[in-house]
Amino acid sequence: MTVQDVCNSMETWAPLSWQESYDNAGLLCGSRSQPVSGVLISLDCTEAVVQEAINQGCNMIVAHHPIVFKGLKSLTGKDYVERTMILAIKNDIAIYASHTNLDHAPQGVSYQLAKRLGLEKGRVLRPFKQALKQLTYFVPTDAAEATRTALHAAGAGNIGNYTECSFSQEGTGRFTPNDQANPSIGTNNQAEEVTEEQIQVIYPAHLESSVLKALKVSHPYEEVAYYITGLDNTWDEVGSGYIAELPQAMDATSFSTYLKEQLGLAHFRHTAWLGRPIKRIALCGGAGSFLLADAIKAGADVFISGDFKYHEFFDAENHCTICDIGHYESEVMIKDAIHAYLSNNFSTFAVLKSMTNSNPVSYA
Numbered sequence: 001m002t003v004q005d006v007c008n009s010m011e012t013w014a015p016l017s018w019q020e021s022y023d024n025a026g027l028l029c030g031s032r033s034q035p036v037s038g039v040l041i042s043l044d045c046t047e048a049v050v051q052e053a054i055n056q057g058c059n060m061i062v063a064h065h066p067i068v069f070k071g072l073k074s075l076t077g078k079d080y081v082e083r084t085m086i087l088a089i090k091n092d093i094a095i096y097a098s099h100t101n102l103d104h105a106p107q108g109v110s111y112q113l114a115k116r117l118g119l120e121k122g123r124v125l126r127p128f129k130q131a132l133k134q135l136t137y138f139v140p141t142d143a144a145e146a147t148r149t150a151l152h153a154a155g156a157g158n159i160g161n162y163t164e165c166s167f168s169q170e171g172t173g174r175f176t177p178n179d180q181a182n183p184s185i186g187t188n189n190q191a192e193e194v195t196e197e198q199i200q201v202i203y204p205a206h207l208e209s210s211v212l213k214a215l216k217v218s219h220p221y222e223e224v225a226y227y228i229t230g231l232d233n234t235w236d237e238v239g240s241g242y243i244a245e246l247p248q249a250m251d252a253t254s255f256s257t258y259l260k261e262q263l264g265l266a267h268f269r270h271t272a273w274l275g276r277p278i279k280r281i282a283l284c285g286g287a288g289s290f291l292l293a294d295a296i297k298a299g300a301d302v303f304i305s306g307d308f309k310y311h312e313f314f315d316a317e318n319h320c321t322i323c324d325i326g327h328y329e330s331e332v333m334i335k336d337a338i339h340a341y342l343s344n345n346f347s348t349f350a351v352l353k354s355m356t357n358s359n360p361v362s363y364a
């Protein structure tokens with residue numbers, strides 16, 4: 001198995017097209033064709049993590065946070081980013097990051113936080129828009145089923161809990177092949193009419209190349225008639241944050257204790273408790289203040305996240321209680337999820353969780 005195989009596996013779960021525009025997820029260094037001897041999973045990629053990979057015999061690191069966010073103009077070792085990259089390159093260690101694309105993915109970062117807290121009845125807090133497209137194409141009726149089967153295998157036609165979804169209607173297709181054509185139906189320079197089906201399927205935008213390849217391979221025509229429509233539909237399984245419920249409502253004291261016990265926290269920052277039972281919990285691993293309004297609109301009693309600034313705490317305005325547990329603390333459980341995912345997909349090399357505490361924040 002190669003570095004590219006691991007990249008492909010991670011991008012099946014969290015496609016790079018789901019990352020934010022400012023992000024730098026993907027393969028940051030290393031040869032895609034390099035065989036993998038072992039993978040080390042970490043939240044951050046630091047010099048200490050690279051050294052751990054060397055010591056453990058791992059030649060690939062899969063991290064949540066990209067060590068490189070902006071373009072590097074030199075590699076002189078003047079800061080921790082350059083020193084980390086130099087150490088990795090010298091030792092032929094590939095570095096891969098799955099960041100905001102994994103935040104947005106099904107069973108991604110915020111879902112894992114909810115899972116750690118034992119929450120239930122969950123959904124994405126802010127679902128993606130414009131992540132789905134519709135394919136409309138025309139095919140002779142006797143070839144319609146073959147094309148549908150191929151498209152479904154390529155990932156088209158899934159809507160929520162339903163698979164193999166499509167719509168079709170029958171009509172007449174008309175065309176005249178010219179001298180250069182090699183028609184499967186009809187004769188050059190003669191008008192032709194064929195009974196055809198117009199078929200429509202929805203597909204995730206990131207699968208477009210695979211879907212179109214499946215259509216063209218399975219379709220009998222030399223020139224396939226199709227068009228693609230962008231959709232403004234929300235994709236409920238993909239997006240930012242998560243909202244779910246405790247199995248049983250708790251008072252503030254019980255919830256505070258429970259939160260610290262489940263996540264191993266000594267303390268956390270929070271706004272005032274609202275004096276009502278706590279049951280509905282919104283979450284965003286990492287920096288989540290941008291989702292506070294969504295949490296309030298969704299009726300959350302508590303919003304758990306990290307990196308709130310002082311003035312942002314005022315925005316809760318007694319609508320919900322903000323619990324800022326820290327950036328690292330709200331995301332570290334994604335290491336377990338990545339480890340389980342890659343271990344399930346690869347059996348020819350070791351997949352290890354980093355034991356390095358990469359949290360740059362200490363508490364006195």
